[in-house]
Amino acid sequence: MSEELLKLIDDTLAQLKAMQMVLMEVARITAAEKKPAQGKGLITLQEKQILLEHQICPDCGSTTFYVGPKGGQLENIKCVKCGSKFNICPPFFAERI
Numbered sequence: 638m639s640e641e642l643l644k645l646i647d648d649t650l651a652q653l654k655a656m657q658m659v660l661m662e663v664a665r666i667t668a669a670e671k672k673p674a675q676g677k678g679l680i681t682l683q684e685k686q687i688l689l690e691h692q693i694c695p696d697c698g699s700t701t702f703y704v705g706p707k708g709g710q711l712e713n714i715k716c717v718k719c720g721s722k723f724n725i726c727p728p729f730f731a732e733r734i
C-alpha cells in the first residue's frame with residue numbers, strides 16, 4: 638500500500654472515532670435528560686404543561702385516561718395506552734405516581 642493511502646485510512650479512522658465520541662456524548666445527554674422523568678414523583682415542566690393544559694399523556698401522546706380516586710381537587714389518572722400514572726390538580730400541579 639502506498640503511504641498516501643495509509644494516511645487516508647488513518648485520517649478516516651480518526652474521523653470515525655471522533656464521530657463515535659460525539660454520538661456517545663449525545664446518547665449520554667439524552668439518557669440523562671430522560672431519566673428524571675421516569676422517577677416517581679418527578680415530572681418535567683414541559684410534561685406538566687402537556688398533561689395539564691392539553692390533557693395529553695407526555696409519555697405516549699394518548700388523550701384517553703382512566704380516572705381514579707379523587708380527593709378534593711386532586712385526581713389520579715392513568716393513561717389508557719401506556720399505563721403511566723399521574724396525580725394531578727389542574728391547572729397547578731402534576732406528579733407521577
Ligand SMILES: [Zn+2]
Pocket residue numbers: 694695696697698699716717718719720721
Ligand atoms: Zn401514555
